[in-house]
Amino acid sequence: MKVINVNVLEATMTYSKEDGYVGKVHFGVEGHKNEYEIALHSKRGKEWGYGLFFLHESGKEEELLALEDLLEEDDELFDFLIETAKEKLEKQE
Known part of the structure; x- marks a missing residue:
């Protein structure tokens, strides 16, 4: 498997009883023209759902x-x- 370099620009996370995490x-x-946003959600912090999007403008669908x-x-x-997003949750409390 190819190791990729990821450059984190910003991360956030909130928690509420209604919405979970x-x-x-x-x-x-590295090697991709566009930047991305991954939206993360978990009721209890165990199983995570996500959505992956282009951050600013649409780019190559093949890269996404x-x-x-x-x-x-x-x-x-x-x-x-x-974990990068969860670190931000801990700092907000």
Whole structure:
């Protein structure tokens, strides 16, 4: 598996009893022209759902799909993005 370099630009996360954990991370990927936003959600902080989007303007769909495939395959990358957002939650409390 190819290791990719991810540059985190910004991360946030909030928690409420109604919504659970809601977070997002803005990041760039080495070799990709556009930056991304991943929106994260989990009721209890165990199983995470996500949406992956272009951050500023639309870019190459192939790059977005390749990144989505990578997130599905690479648990370390996905966990890194979740942990990056969770760190921001702890600092807000």
